[in-house]
Amino acid sequence: MKYGSPEHHAHIRSARWRWLVEERKSKVGHKCEVCGFRKYLQGHHVTYERLGCERIGDIRIVCRACHWRITQLHRSGWPIPKATRYVIRTTKRRIKWKRRWQRIKRRQLRTLFGSNP
Numbered sequence: 001m002k003y004g005s006p007e008h009h010a011h012i013r014s015a016r017w018r019w020l021v022e023e024r025k026s027k028v029g030h031k032c033e034v035c036g037f038r039k040y041l042q043g044h045h046v047t048y049e050r051l052g053c054e055r056i057g058d059i060r061i062v063c064r065a066c067h068w069r070i071t072q073l074h075r076s077g078w079p080i081p082k083a084t085r086y087v088i089r090t091t092k093r094r095i096k097w098k099r100r101w102q103r104i105k106r107r108q109l110r111t112l113f114g115s116n117p
Helices: 006-012 015-028 064-075 080-113
Strands: 041-045 059-063
Touching (some): 006 015
Antiparallel strands (some): 041 059
16 A cells, blocks of 8 residues: 555545554543644554554654644655654754743743742
């Protein structure tokens, strides 16, 4: 089965695929494995080597936005595993820096105004 073929699209709509995705969702806590978002979750193939007979480890649960970013990298020539790892790494880094910036901002506001805003 080839990616993008009619068989692939039929597989994505199959009961077996839905079961795999639901199993993976329950394993990871019903949240995006990249950013932690809990809505608009989709199953994403990490590899197409076993397309049609995937294992649970061949699937990642990602939100629509993260799935779109991975797909865009893949369409521009990146291999799927590399694109997936890159999006995971850069998103986690961005979230980490955003949290640090929020802590710094809160600390600055506390020193300026004397209380926690």
